[in-house]
Amino acid sequence: MICSRAIAPKDRNFFLSLINQATTLSSLNQTHAQIIHHNLFNDQITITKLIQKLLHLNATSQAKLIFTKIDEPDLFLYNVLIKGFRKRPFDSLSVYNTLLQKTSLKPDNFTYSFLIAAFSGFPSSMSEKVGILLHGHAVVSGFGADVFVGSALVDIYMSFSRFTNAYKVFDGITEPDTVLWNTVISGLAKNCCFDKSLLVFRNMVKRTRQFDSTTLSVVLSGVAELQELRTGMMVQALGLKVGCHFNEHVLTGLVSLYSKCGDILTARCLFELIVKPDLIAYNSMISGFTCNNEAGLSVQLFRKLLLLGYKVSSSTMVGLIPVFYPFGHLDLTRAIHAFCVKSGIVFNSSVSTALTTVYSRLNEIEFARKLFDESPDKTLESWNAMISGYAQNGQTEMAISLFREMQKLDIRPNPVTITSILSACAQLGALGLGKWVHDLIKKECFESNIYVSTALIDMYTKCGSIEEARSLFDTMQEKNVVTWNAMISGYGLHGRGHEALMVFDEMLLSGVSPTGVTFLSILYACSHAGLVEEGERIFRSMVDDHGFKPKSEHYASMVDILGRAGKLENALEFITRMPIDPGPAEWGALLGACMIHKNANLARLASDRLFELDPENVGYHVLLSNIYSTNQNYSQAASLRQVVKKKNLAKTPGCTLIEVKGHPHVFTSSDQSHPQAKAIYAMLEKIMGRMKDAGYLAETDTALHDVEEEEKELMVKVHSEKLAIAFGLIMSKEGEEIRIIKNLRVCLDCHNFTKFVSRITERVIIVRDANRFHHFENGACSCGDYW
DNA sequence: GTAGGGTTAG
Numbered sequence: 001m002i003c004s005r006a007i008a009p010k011d012r013n014f015f016l017s018l019i020n021q022a023t024t025l026s027s028l029n030q031t032h033a034q035i036i037h038h039n040l041f042n043d044q045i046t047i048t049k050l051i052q053k054l055l056h057l058n059a060t061s062q063a064k065l066i067f068t069k070i071d072e073p074d075l076f077l078y079n080v081l082i083k084g085f086r087k088r089p090f091d092s093l094s095v096y097n098t099l100l101q102k103t104s105l106k107p108d109n110f111t112y113s114f115l116i117a118a119f120s121g122f123p124s125s126m127s128e129k130v131g132i133l134l135h136g137h138a139v140v141s142g143f144g145a146d147v148f149v150g151s152a153l154v155d156i157y158m159s160f161s162r163f164t165n166a167y168k169v170f171d172g173i174t175e176p177d178t179v180l181w182n183t184v185i186s187g188l189a190k191n192c193c194f195d196k197s198l199l200v201f202r203n204m205v206k207r208t209r210q211f212d213s214t215t216l217s218v219v220l221s222g223v224a225e226l227q228e229l230r231t232g233m234m235v236q237a238l239g240l241k242v243g244c245h246f247n248e249h250v251l252t253g254l255v256s257l258y259s260k261c262g263d264i265l266t267a268r269c270l271f272e273l274i275v276k277p278d279l280i281a282y283n284s285m286i287s288g289f290t291c292n293n294e295a296g297l298s299v300q301l302f303r304k305l306l307l308l309g310y311k312v313s314s315s316t317m318v319g320l321i322p323v324f325y326p327f328g329h330l331d332l333t334r335a336i337h338a339f340c341v342k343s344g345i346v347f348n349s350s351v352s353t354a355l356t357t358v359y360s361r362l363n364e365i366e367f368a369r370k371l372f373d374e375s376p377d378k379t380l381e382s383w384n385a386m387i388s389g390y391a392q393n394g395q396t397e398m399a400i401s402l403f404r405e406m407q408k409l410d411i412r413p414n415p416v417t418i419t420s421i422l423s424a425c426a427q428l429g430a431l432g433l434g435k436w437v438h439d440l441i442k443k444e445c446f447e448s449n450i451y452v453s454t455a456l457i458d459m460y461t462k463c464g465s466i467e468e469a470r471s472l473f474d475t476m477q478e479k480n481v482v483t484w485n486a487m488i489s490g491y492g493l494h495g496r497g498h499e500a501l502m503v504f505d506e507m508l509l510s511g512v513s514p515t516g517v518t519f520l521s522i523l524y525a526c527s528h529a530g531l532v533e534e535g536e537r538i539f540r541s542m543v544d545d546h547g548f549k550p551k552s553e554h555y556a557s558m559v560d561i562l563g564r565a566g567k568l569e570n571a572l573e574f575i576t577r578m579p580i581d582p583g584p585a586e587w588g589a590l591l592g593a594c595m596i597h598k599n600a601n602l603a604r605l606a607s608d609r610l611f612e613l614d615p616e617n618v619g620y621h622v623l624l625s626n627i628y629s630t631n632q633n634y635s636q637a638a639s640l641r642q643v644v645k646k647k648n649l650a651k652t653p654g655c656t657l658i659e660v661k662g663h664p665h666v667f668t669s670s671d672q673s674h675p676q677a678k679a680i681y682a683m684l685e686k687i688m689g690r691m692k693d694a695g696y697l698a699e700t701d702t703a704l705h706d707v708e709e710e711e712k713e714l715m716v717k718v719h720s721e722k723l724a725i726a727f728g729l730i731m732s733k734e735g736e737e738i739r740i741i742k743n744l745r746v747c748l749d750c751h752n753f754t755k756f757v758s759r760i761t762e763r764v765i766i767v768r769d770a771n772r773f774h775h776f777e778n779g780a781c782s783c784g785d786y787w
Numbered sequence: 788g789t790a791g792g793g794t795t796a797g
Contacts, residue, residue, distance in 0.1 A: 185789085450797080
């Protein structure tokens with residue numbers, strides 16, 4: 001130790017305690033002045049303590065200045081500086097270089113652990129390189145198997161997802177301590193490898209029988225993310241056994257666990273156990289209330305937080321922002337937004353992402369876009385929120401164009417981006433684009449992600465490639481209930497009821513519990529394949545074997561099964577006997593069935609109920625009018641159309657999409673706008689001629705389903721799907737299949753037309769309409785003429 | 788040297 005004079009320990013202790021007590025920079029500066037005054041400025045113990053405190057208060061340049069004035073700093077002081085600069089890793093590195101070059105001191109295990117830790121918090125390729133370099137230095141200096149250095153190394157390797165390197169370091173340490181184990185567990189959790197993290201925790205308990213509250217908090221956060229309540233409760237029991245259950249961090253983790261698993265009562269009790277909750281604990285509880293639809297409690301706790309004088313963080317707001325979404329309260333959401341603006345955290349990327357999401361869910365997509373555009377540092381999550389916002393609002397083209405923009409900026413997508421984009425492809429029926437995304441998935445190694453592969457199955461079925469979907473489904477190692485649902489509803493969409501039933505049975509055998517969506521998908525599949533008995537059996541089993549309480553949509557599905565199969569009276573009886581009040585869905589299904597089977601009397605009955613229940617819905621008026629037309633009751637049909645006109649209820653215009661060489665072409669009724677319009681109409685003439693020779697008669701009196709034109713126009717207008725098919729014939733080679741997508745249900749005339757085309761041109765034509773798929777081949781359709 | 792809260796998805 002270097003001292004200008006002998007120091008009485010009493011003096012030093014006096015100043016050490018002054019430094020310790022200092023809470024502000026100005027009080028510390030006063031102490032510093034006194035130290036100089038007492039000629040203690042060369043006492044390394046005192047000065048080291050002072051520097052330590054300055055660094056703690058973020059006064060880095062001042063700390064540096066004092067350091068440079070010390071004649072011969074010892075290793076401890078160098079280490080203090082390296083540790084204190086951990087928010088500025090390159091400053092730490094330059095101190096280390098000075099240590100190596102200007103002194104004869106040898107760095108120890110602390111030097112390396114502090115130095116490496118400084119770079120762990122800075123994700124850049126430079127940090128990664130420096131980490132590897134320092135690992136080399138540490139090994140050469142003989143600290144390759146030191147636990148402290150080891151923990152820092154595991155941490156930095158984990159932060160760059162270099163698992164192999166991290167495991168190698170861990171394996172090289174003969175006696176890992178709790179911190180080292182914790183570092184591995186936390187590193188895996190930070191990389192979202194929650195299962196692996198849990199596995200390592202189990203190993204740790206088995207091998208060492210030791211863990212601490214840090215271990216439990218890390219494990220709990222992972223378990224909460226997985227929503228595995230039972231596992232979480234086991235961890236909680238372990239905590240109780242060793243006495244760290246009441247640790248504040250553990251309790252906060254438990255609050256989050258129970259909230260995420262829907263047990264808000266327990267979460268609340270656990271929160272009450274925290275003696276003096278800090279901001280993070282409050283945030284956890286606020287978010288818990290929000291995601292359990294406890295808007296009142298969430299807002300109440302937020303108010304309390306403000307009253308207590310806490311400075312809210314971005315996490316507080318992210319947990320609060322979705323609070324009014326389930327109630328559709330746009331004005332209240334705007335109030336929270338205004339608060340974020342006032343507190344200056346609106347530009348925090350998490351906050352703006354959360355706001356973007358809520359606005360787009362509230363159908364304020366343009367507002368969401370404005371926020372996105374104004375957000376200064378867009379993270380991948382911001383892009384994902386905007387893209388999925390568009391996809392969920394049906395603005396598929398916008399979703400895709402934003403994705404292309406992202407690609408141009410070289411921002412790499414993650415599985416979330418991919419699932420949103422696949423959802424857009426599925427809605428659009430853009431098989432070409434979907435396949436391109438599939439290639440991208442292979443390139444990015446996202447195939448094993450269950451969200452991604454399920455979305456792929458959904459995309460392939462909705463884009464007409466049911467076989468592709470099935471082979472993907474068969475190769476999947478891990479399947480969850482959503483995966484099974486996607487496959488079942490895919491088969492339903494294609495009218496392949498038996499396959500849907502087989503997959504459903506397989507699902508039950510594999511031990512996955514069906515949800516409401518599963519039953520809906522399987523009932524839908526039965527309906528579109530005319531499987532009445534199977535449908536009835538499943539409906540009964542849903543109630544009796546699975547204890548599931550059917551919702552309105554399940555009853556409607558059953559009405560659809562009976563009605564579609566022509567059992568109209570049974571369907572009506574089913575409606576009258578159901579235990580809940582029949583709504584628009586049930587009566588609508590009956591009306592649809594009446595139309596297929598041309599029963600005007602029952603249709604009148606169903607419509608009366610529908611006009612009462614849902615007077616604004618134009619679809620029912622159109623359906624009823626069609627039934628009158630079908631039965632040659634033109635005056636009633638016309639008067640009903642007048643009602644529609646009077647109510648000014650706009651109909652959705654029909655349009656059809658066809659993809660040629662990866663580019664979508666959209667046609668509307670009697671469309672003349674396409675550059676190749678002339679050739680298209682010529683082609684249409686040509687096939688019409690051939691078809692008339694083959695016995696085709698246009699169905700002009702029965703424009704069934706969602707018709708697109710007034711009676712007068714009926715003879716003149718050409719439906720969009722005919723134009724798309726003609727275009728498809730022009731643009732493809734002999735024998736190639738043609739795929740089109742229509743936004744409404746196919747009308748009877750177009751259905752007949754397509755059957756004829758498939759025969760005379762020897763083409764497979766796949767049509768996706770608003771309800772299902774039609775595979776036309778050799779003059780027949782897979783729907784068996786019921787759709 | 789390790790720790791608890793928030794955002795995006797089928």
